[in-house]
Amino acid sequence: MNQIVGHLINGEINTQADRTLDVFNPASGQVSKRVAVANQGTVEEAIRAAQAAFPAWRDTSPLKRARIMYRFKELLEANADEICRLIGEEHGKIVHDARGELQRGIENVEFACGAPELLKGEHSKNVGPGIDSWSEFQPLGIVAGITPFNFPVMVPLWMYPSALVCGNCFILKPSERDPSSALFVAQLLKDAGLPDGVMSVVNGDRETVDILLEHPQTKAISFVGSTPIAEHIYKTANAHGKRCQALGGAKNHAIVMPDADLDNAVSQLVGAAFGSSGERCMALSVAVAVGDATADSLIEKMRAQMQDLKVGEASNADNDFGPLITQQHHDRVSRLIAGAERQGAELVVDGRALSIEGHEDGYFMGGSLIDRVTPEMTCYAEEIFGPVLLVLRVESMQEAMQLIDDHEYGNGSCIFTRDGEAARYFSDNIQVGMVGINIPLPVPVAYHSFGGWKRSLFGDLHAYGPDSIRFYTKRKTITQRWPSSKVREGTQFSMPTLD
Numbered sequence: 501m502n503q504i505v506g507h508l509i510n511g512e513i514n515t516q517a518d519r520t521l522d523v524f525n526p527a528s529g530q531v532s533k534r535v536a537v538a539n540q541g542t543v544e545e546a547i548r549a550a551q552a553a554f555p556a557w558r559d560t561s562p563l564k565r566a567r568i569m570y571r572f573k574e575l576l577e578a579n580a581d582e583i584c585r586l587i588g589e590e591h592g593k594i595v596h597d598a599r600g601e602l603q604r605g606i607e608n609v610e611f612a613c614g615a616p617e618l619l620k621g622e623h624s625k626n627v628g629p630g631i632d633s634w635s636e637f638q639p640l641g642i643v644a645g646i647t648p649f650n651f652p653v654m655v656p657l658w659m660y661p662s663a664l665v666c667g668n669c670f671i672l673k674p675s676e677r678d679p680s681s682a683l684f685v686a687q688l689l690k691d692a693g694l695p696d697g698v699m700s701v702v703n704g705d706r707e708t709v710d711i712l713l714e715h716p717q718t719k720a721i722s723f724v725g726s727t728p729i730a731e732h733i734y735k736t737a738n739a740h741g742k743r744c745q746a747l748g749g750a751k752n753h754a755i756v757m758p759d760a761d762l763d764n765a766v767s768q769l770v771g772a773a774f775g776s777s778g779e780r781c782m783a784l785s786v787a788v789a790v791g792d793a794t795a796d797s798l799i800e801k802m803r804a805q806m807q808d809l810k811v812g813e814a815s816n817a818d819n820d821f822g823p824l825i826t827q828q829h830h831d832r833v834s835r836l837i838a839g840a841e842r843q844g845a846e847l848v849v850d851g852r853a854l855s856i857e858g859h860e861d862g863y864f865m866g867g868s869l870i871d872r873v874t875p876e877m878t879c880y881a882e883e884i885f886g887p888v889l890l891v892l893r894v895e896s897m898q899e900a901m902q903l904i905d906d907h908e909y910g911n912g913s914c915i916f917t918r919d920g921e922a923a924r925y926f927s928d929n930i931q932v933g934m935v936g937i938n939i940p941l942p943v944p945v946a947y948h949s950f951g952g953w954k955r956s957l958f959g960d961l962h963a964y965g966p967d968s969i970r971f972y973t974k975r976k977t978i979t980q981r982w983p984s985s986k987v988r989e990g991t992q993f994s995m996p997t998l999d
Contacts, residue, residue, distance in 0.1 A: 502534075503532075503533045503534070504517075504520060504533065504534050504535070504536055505523065505533055505534070505535040505536065505679045505680050505683060505703060506536050506683075506703070507536060507538060507542060507546070507700070507701055507702050507703055508683060508686050508687060508690075508699070508700055508701040509542070509545050509546045509549055509700045509701075509702070510545075510546075510549040510696045510697050510700070511690055511696030511697070512696075513683075513687075514536075514542075514545075515536055516536070517536030517537055517538070517539075517542075518537070518539055519536075519537040519539075520534040520535060520536055520537060521534065521535050521537060521676050521705065522534060523535050523590055523676075523677065523678070523679065523680075524590075524677075524826065525589060525590065525592075526590075526591070526592040526822070526823040526824065526825055526826065526862060526863045527592055527813040527814065527822060527823050527856075527859050527862040527863075527864075528859060528861060528862055529827065529861035529862050529863060530861070532589065532590070533590075533680065535676050535679050535703045536703055536704075537676075537703065537704040537705060537707070537708065538673075538702040538703060538704040538708045538711075539704075539707070539708075539711075540711055542702055542704075542708075543671075543702055543708065543711045543712060543715065546671050546700040546702050547642060547671070547715060547717050547718070549696070549697035549700060550642045550669035550670075550671065550697055550698070550700065550717075551642070551669075551717065552697055553669055553695055553696065553697030553698045554639075554641060554642065554668075554669050554698075556695065557667060557668075557669060557695060557698050558638075558639050558667045560667070562615040562616045562618075562619050562665065562667075563615075563616050565615055565664065565665045565667070566612070566613045566614070566615040566616060566665060567693075568664075568689075568692050568693045568694050569609055569612045569613045569615070569661055569664075569665060569692075570613055571691075571692035571693060572609055572661075572688060572689055572692040572694075573606055573609045573610060573613070574692075575688040575691055575692055576602065576605070576606050576609065576685065576688060577606065579684075579688060580599065580602055582684065583598070583602055583653060583681055583684060583685060584598035584599055584602060585815075586680045586681035586684055587601065587602075587652060587653060587678070587681045587814075588813075588814025588815060588822070589680070589814065590652070590677070590678035590679075590680055590681070591649065591650070591652060591677075591678045591814075591822075591825065592777070592813070592814055592822035592823040592824070592825065592862075592863070593776055593814060593821075593822055594812075594814055594816070594817065594819045594820070594821060594822050595814060595815060595816075595817050596817050597775060597776055597821070598653075598814070601651055601653055601654045602653055602654070604654050604943070604946075605653050605654040605656075605657030605658075606657070607945065607946035608654075608657045608658055608661055608662070608946045608964050609657060609661045610946065611661070611662070611946040611947050611964070611965065612661035612662050612664070612665045613665075615665035615666070618665075618966075618969050619636075619637050619665075619666065619969070619973070621634060621635050621636040621637055622634060622635045627979070628981075628996075630981050630982065630983070630984070631979060631980070631981045632979070632980055632981075633977065633978065633979040633980075634977070634978055635975050635976065635977045635978075636975075636976055636978070637666070637969070637973035637974070637975060637976075638667070638973060638974055638975075638976055639666050639667030639668040639972070639973060639974075640668055640719040640720050640743065640972060640973065640974055641668060641669070641717070641719045642668065642669045642670075642671065642717050642718050642719060643663050643668045643669070643670055643671075643718065643719055643720040643721070643722070643972060644670070644671045644672070644673065644712045644718050644720070644721050644722070645659040645660060645663075645670065645671075645672050645673070645721075645722045645723075646673045646709055646712070646721065646722070646723045646724075646725070646733065647659070647672065647673070647674050647675060647682070647723075647724055648675055648724050648725045649675035649677040649678050649779075649825050650776065650779040650780060650781070650825070650885075651724075651780075652674060652675060652678045652679070652681045652682050653681050653682065653685055655724050656672055656674060656682050656685070656686075657685075658722075658724075658950070658963045658964040658968075659672075659722045659963070659964075659968075660672060660699060662964060662968035662969060662971075662972055663722075663968075663972045664694070664698065664699065666969060666972040666973050667973075668972055669697065669698050669699070669700075670698070670699050670700070671700045671701075671702060671712065671718070672686065672699070672700070672701045672702070673701075673702055673703070673704060673708055673709060673712060674701065674703065676703060676704060676705050677825055677826065678825075679703050682701065683701050683703075686699055686701045709733075710736070713733065713736045713737055713740060713742075714736070714740055716740075718742060719742060719743065720742055720743040720744065720971065720972065721733060721737045721742055721743070721744045721745075721746075722744075722745050722746075722963070722971070723744070723745070723746040723747065724746075724747045724781070724963070725746075725747075725748070726748060726749050726883070727748030727749040727883075727908075727909070727955050727956070728748075729748075730746035730747060730748035730749075730957075730958050731746070731748065731955075731958055733746045733958075734746040734958035734959060743971065744958070744959050745951075745957070745958075745959035745960075745961055745962070745963065745971055746957070746958040746959055747781070747950075747951060747952070747956065747957055747958075747963060748909075748952075748955055748956050748957065748958065749781065749883040749885075749909055749911075749955070749956060750781045750782065750783075750785075750883060750909050750911030750912065750952060750956055751785060751786060751880075751883055751907050751908075751909045751911075752782060752783060752784050752785055752786065752909075752911055752912045752913060752914075753784075753786040753787075753788050753900075753903065753904045753907075753913045753914075754769060754772075754784050754786070754787050754788065754913070754914045754915070754916060754940055755788045755790065755897065755900045755901070755904075755913075755914070755915040755916065755917075755926070756787055756788065756789045756790065756794055756798055756916050757790050757794070757897065757915065757916060757917040757918075757919065757922060758790055758791050758793070758794045759917055759918045759919055760794075760916035760917050760918065761916070761918065761938075762794075762797055762798065762801060762916075763801065764916075764938070765798070765916040765938075766798065766801040766802055766805055767805070768916070768938075768939075768940045769784060769787055769802065769889065769940060770802065770805050770806065770809075770867075771940070772784035772940035772941050773785060773867070773887070773888075773889040774806075774809060774820065774821055774867045774887045774889070775820070775821055776821060777821045777822060777823065777824050777865070777886060777887050778884065778885060778886045778887040778888060779824065779825065779885055779886070780941075781911060781956075782911065782912050782934075782941050782942075782943055783885070784889070784914070784940045784941065785883075785884060785888065785889060785890060786873075786880070786889075786890045786891075786892060787889060787890070787891050787892070788891075788892045788894055788900040788903060788904075789891060789892070789893055789894070790894055790895070790896060790897055790899075790900055791893075791895065792893060795871070795891060795893045798891065799848055799869070799871055799891060802848075802849075802869055802889070803848055803849055803869065806849050806867050806869060809821075809866065809867050811854060811856065811864055811865075811866055811867075812856055812859075812864075813856070813859060813862075821887065822864070823859075823862045823863040823864045823865075824863045824864075824865055824886060825863070826863060827863055829863070829885070829886070830863040830865060832886075833865060833884055833885070833886035833887075833888065834852050834865070836878065836879045836882065836884050836886075836888070837850070837852060837868055837870070837879070837888060839877075839878050839879060840870050840873065840877055840878070840879040840890075841870075843874075843876075843877045843878065843879075844872070844874070844877075845870045845871065845872050845873045845874075845877060845879070845890075846870065846871040846872045847868070847869075847870055848869040848870065848871050849866075849867060849868055849869040850866075850868055851865050851866025851867045851868040851887060851888075852865060852866075852868070853866075854866040865886065865887055866887065867887045867888075867889070868886075868887065868888045868889070869888075869889050869891070870888065870889070870890050870891065871891045871893075872891070872893065873890040873891060873892050874892070875892075875903060875906070880892070883909070897922060897926070901926065901929065901930055904930055904931070904932065905930070905931045907954075908954060908955045909952065909954060909955055909956045910931055910932040910933060910952050910953035910954035910955070910956050911932060911933060911934065911952030911953075911956040911957075912932055912933065912934040912935070912936065912941075912942050912943075912952065913930055913932045913934075913935060913936070914935065914936030914937065914938070914939055914940050914942060915936070915937060915938075916938055917937075917938070923937045923938075931953060931954070932952060932953055932954075932956075933951050933952035933953045933956065933957065933962070934950070934951075934952065944965065946964060946965060947965055947966070948965045948966070949961075949962035949963060949964055949965035949966055949967040949968070950962055950963045950964055950965070951963055951967070
């Protein structure tokens with residue numbers, strides 16, 4: 501209870517703060533720690549440390565930066581148990597799910613280990629008489645990341661490994677709801693050999709975020725969170741002349757075709773809808789069944805499989821998912837379920853009354869299945885971010901695709917079908933950023949890039965992968981010529997050409 505989660509600045513933990521926030525264990529509903537809130541002085545201290553460290557880090561060879569990432573990867577693997585314990589303690593994520601989160605984060609570290617190849621640039625010889633031209637990728641300077649509660653380890657690892665190997669200094673502002681795992685992982689970077697000041701962690705809330713957004717020394721902002729905040733982050737960053745990528749909310753649909761392998765589709769839907777209590781931006785929250793016969797069969801199979809869901813605390817690997825993050829969020833999800841019923845939807849399975857013995861004050865909720873949802877309902881319009889699967893009924897694949905295209909979010913979507921022609925048409929034409937064919941969570945691997953369309957992403961470049969290298973660097977093009985000492989050239993006033 502008395503433990504304070506502090507900041508990591510210039511290689512040292514600092515727990516001094518004018519203000520702190522409660523950190524809850526969502527399985528018990530009790531305050532487990534407090535987290536220090538960074539003020540202007542704290543952020544300034546982190547920025548001064550980064551400014552001092554940047555020149556030497558910028559001039560460090562990409563190979564040496566990559567070697568630090570290799571050691572970092574080894575430390576992440578060696579400390580996996582402690583990292584997953586911290587995730588479970590503050591987020592409530594079941595240990596097997598936390599291990600999956602960590603592994604996907606490690607894959608981004610592995611991608612960053614390719615820095616010598618990723619930063620090679622381009623070269624053209626003799627673009628004109630005796631003229632060579634090349635481009636190179638230089639770091640931006642000090643960049644910042646603002647990350648959400650639902651993936652306290654993985655999402656920061658989407659950002660700073662790439663930013664660091666590009667030669668930037670990085671300031672992380674993790675979620676104040678579960679800050680300990682992000683701080684612990686950042687300390688492993690110091691153990692891996694990262695120079696002090698290159699990576700800092702400042703904890704806090706909106707006040708801390710606004711300082712980072714407005715500070716003249718931060719050159720780029722990466723953000724993952726809800727769409728209203730993503731839009732605010734993007735507009736504010738742009739107003740202060742910063743590069744920004746802000747990933748927002750989602751309403752991910754799965755089209756279930758009449759020819760689908762329904763048993764497989766149901767198994768995939770259950771995991772994708774209820775895993776991590778539905779608190780994923782790639783959670784599959786809407787099933788669009790083509791035809792009433794498909795919908796009826798889907799509902800019965802879903803109802804049967806949901807009877808076996810196991811909900812409980814994080815350390816028990818037999819559980820399927822754990823609690824929601826806060827009491828306030830639990831209440832919001834409950835209101836959206838009740839609202840769906842009031843608006844005429846059919847509540848097939850109601851997970852709201854769940855109580856876990858020994859954890860009666862925890863923020864637990866079972867899986868809910870809601871049939872006969874329509875696009876006008878609030879539960880469909882909003883991102884629920886809880887263990888709730890909505891079922892909409894349509895008559896055709898085209899009608900299903902139109903639903904997806906009409907929604908304000910365009911993060912991810914998938915189709916369950918045995919028809920290759922239908923799958924190809926869907927993937928070619930659907931207006932979302934990430935597509936799955938018989939895969940419900942089409943999260944790209946680390947050497948591709950992650951991001952949605954429409955109001956799921958503000959900015960031009962996606963997260964991690966190749967786009968991250970472009971985001972965290974600026975291109976410089978050099979053209980050179982060494983005139984012959986034997987030939988004196990006249991003055992030229994016209995626009996130079998290559999002829």
